[in-house]
Amino acid sequence: DGGITQSPKYLFRKEGQNVTLSCEQNLNHDAMYWYRQDPGQGLRLIYYSQIVNDFQKGDIAEGYSVSREKKESFPLTVTSAQKNPTAFYLCASSIRRLTEAFFGQGTRLTVV
Amino acid sequence: DAKTTQPPSMDCAEGRAANLPCNHSTISGNEYVYWYRQIHSQGPQYIIHGLKNNETNEMASLIITEDRKSSTLILPHATLRDTAVYYCIVRVAESGGSNYKLTFGKGTLLTVNP
Numbered sequence: 001d002g003g004i005t006q007s008p009k010y011l012f013r014k015e016g017q018n019v020t021l022s023c024e025q026n027l028n029h030d031a032m033y034w035y036r037q038d039p040g041q042g043l044r045l046i047y048y049s050q051i052v053n054d055f056q057k058g059d060i061a062e063g064y065s066v067s068r069e070k071k072e073s074f075p076l077t078v079t080s081a082q083k084n085p086t087a088f089y090l091c092a093s094s095i096r097r098l099t100e101a102f103f104g105q106g107t108r109l110t111v112v
Numbered sequence: 113d114a115k116t117t118q119p120p121s122m123d124c125a126e127g128r129a130a131n132l133p134c135n136h137s138t139i140s141g142n143e144y145v146y147w148y149r150q151i152h153s154q155g156p157q158y159i160i161h162g163l164k165n166n167e168t169n170e171m172a173s174l175i176i177t178e179d180r181k182s183s184t185l186i187l188p189h190a191t192l193r194d195t196a197v198y199y200c201i202v203r204v205a206e207s208g209g210s211n212y213k214l215t216f217g218k219g220t221l222l223t224v225n226p
Binding site for chain 1: 146148153154155156157158161199214215216217218219
């Protein structure tokens, strides 16, 4: 089935370690996005990519990095520079020229 | 993207219509109104979108006022599974530049009661 897959669903890391969250889509979508959600809050945009090998910072990019080497993959690295990394991370994709976005089921990252 | 204003929470009785309002008084002529919902601990789900005409699909109806400064999402027969946070978003639909950004506010928590 077509869709967008995030893995793992739950992730635990020690403070000071970098961690990479996976996002894969087989929908042939050009655009992909990463969002962060904190308890009781809306979604905040971290990074987005319109096309392979190109990406732009969102509203809260500090402490995060991404790559877009393949159309179907958009991994997010949470670096040790991110001061409050514990959050629910959501990946999404959308077709160029259409904006119905499909979301993954999210990764809940806990840093201890 | 135009800013939207939604009530933080609403209640609805099961089987009744749920009417969720959204104000977007600064909307531009080329901006669409989109609705998504997020069930607890899941990714958001697209519901419906429209420009100026009312829209209906299998999930909901979208009513946009004539001046386009506000809209209402209608769930005609709410069920317990419709309990979720509902987000109203306005943005342009064409590609290019920052138009790929989807900006989510805090939305409205709809609680459907038995």
